[in-house]
Amino acid sequence: MLVELGKPLEVIDVALAPPAPGRILVRTGATPFCATDVLNAQGLFGKVPPTILGHASTGVVEEVGPEVSGVAVGDRVVVHGTAECGRCFYCVRGRPDQCSVIFDRPAGPPVVGTLPDGRSVTAAGNVGGYAAMMSADARQVVPVTTSLPDAVLGMLGCGVTTGLGSVFNVARVVPGSDVAVVGCGQLGLWTIQAAVLAGASRVVAVDPDVTRRELAVRCGATDVVDPAEADPVEQVRALTGGYGVSYAIETAGPTDAQRDALLMTHRAGTVVLTGCAPTGSQVVFPQVPLAIQGRAVLSSQNGNVRMHHDIPRYVRLLEEGRIDPTPILTRTYKLEQINDSLADSRDLRGVTTVLIP
Ligand SMILES: [Zn+2]
Ligand SMILES: [Zn+2]
Structure with a gap:
């Protein structure tokens, strides 16, 4: 209480x-x-x-x-x-x-x-x-x-539905695509597992904590990025032929992470923002990548799930071991x-x- x-x-x-x-x-x-x-x-x-x-x-x-x-x-x-x-x-x-x-x-x-x-x-x-x-x-x-x-x-x-729903319902990740997940706490790790399940070919996990990056790999991330090592946007671009990913899903909270997620996508990419900073926080995005370069910026509240439709399916995925707690x-x-x-x-x-x- x-x-x-x-x-x-x-x-x-x-x-x-x-x-x-x-x-x-x-x-x-x-x-x-x-x-x-x-x-x-x-x-x-x-x-x-x-x-x-x-x-x-x-x-x-x-x-x-x-x-x-x-x-x-x-x-x-x-x-x-x-x-x-x-x-x-x-x-x-x-x-x-x-x-x-x-x-x-x-x-x-x-x-x-x-x-x-x-x-x-x-x-x-x-x-x-x-x-x-x-x-x-x-x-x-x-x-x-x-x-x-x-x-x-x-x-x-909360965690499962937001993570899986952000991938399946909001970003609508398609097989063979590149996905970056910014933040590897509970939400990020469910999101990584969902991206794998959706058939993403490359899942880049971004987190400053080495243990969380290791867990991300256990959850199916193909690449990891330590934002403390060098500019995380540049690192993600370098992993994707200089373009950036098709989908960046931010699961961290800090407003800088949300800006970075936008810039990790290629032009016309999709950005999903799920994290929360204190009430009243402002995210500053550079104008040209946001306004001119065709990106879709989407918010995700509880993964936009329809609970009676999605929760029984997610229960099945857990029972079948296709997602792992x-x-x-x-x-x-x-x-x-x-x-x-x-x-x-x-x-x-x-x-x-x-x-x-
Ligand atoms: Zn919650
Ligand atoms: Zn209602």
Whole structure:
């Protein structure tokens, strides 16, 4: 629980309200720690305490509120990072990645319970996954039947979907192409695996950390670039006959990485931006490569997935071993150790930690 900005997260008993209409209670199985919560804990990404962080998870439905359909008590569910209401301005335009249930909430995130001192507690991202029990919007869960462990299933709601969706749905990588992935944390490593699966011939992994570059190779990267060694744009161009790649997918966050990703593509290439820096950050792009040279610059929110269509397919890819969580899942922590998770993420120790209540 984020009780005060800039302070360690706390594990506190919350008096959970019964689920409001359209909401369900889910007993948490496992929630991966997401790098965006390093920003959230510092107050750099818009969350207002007291709030339970953790925007994607997995678990078993414990209680169903009024006006809920499509999910029942006892269902094992993936709790997705984005709702899909099917009816809002965005959903009817085929863009559930921008669903109003998440992004158009003038009153802020829903209140899900109260602290011992009487203050109301909200669920960040509509979910609040860093807790033993989640109060989630029923339009944000997908029932699944699988023997995958919770620690893996939990990664589907944000990391897997954003990485795979950025390649399949946003960039639409075609076989035989060249792809650069800028940043080899959780998101980058899923993205690399997706680029391989899409049939890319060359996958260039860019990261200053040697361990992450090694993991990138384990995930199928054909080339690695250390941006600390020389200009990463020049290095990527040198690997691709001087042209640059057809697709550059930025999975790092810093605004410089987003500019570099643009410049790593050849003229008329495709750039996908997925990373987040503190709210209000500005990306500066040189004008001619952006305005004249035909590049497509695309944003990716949760991989633009349609959760009921894409998550069952991604579950299958995991079950078949065609994508592999092993290089990405560094360790699990008990919920009480959440500040260790936060410190690991902040200090880039390992790749992903998963919290088990
Ligand atoms: Zn996330
Ligand atoms: Zn919607």
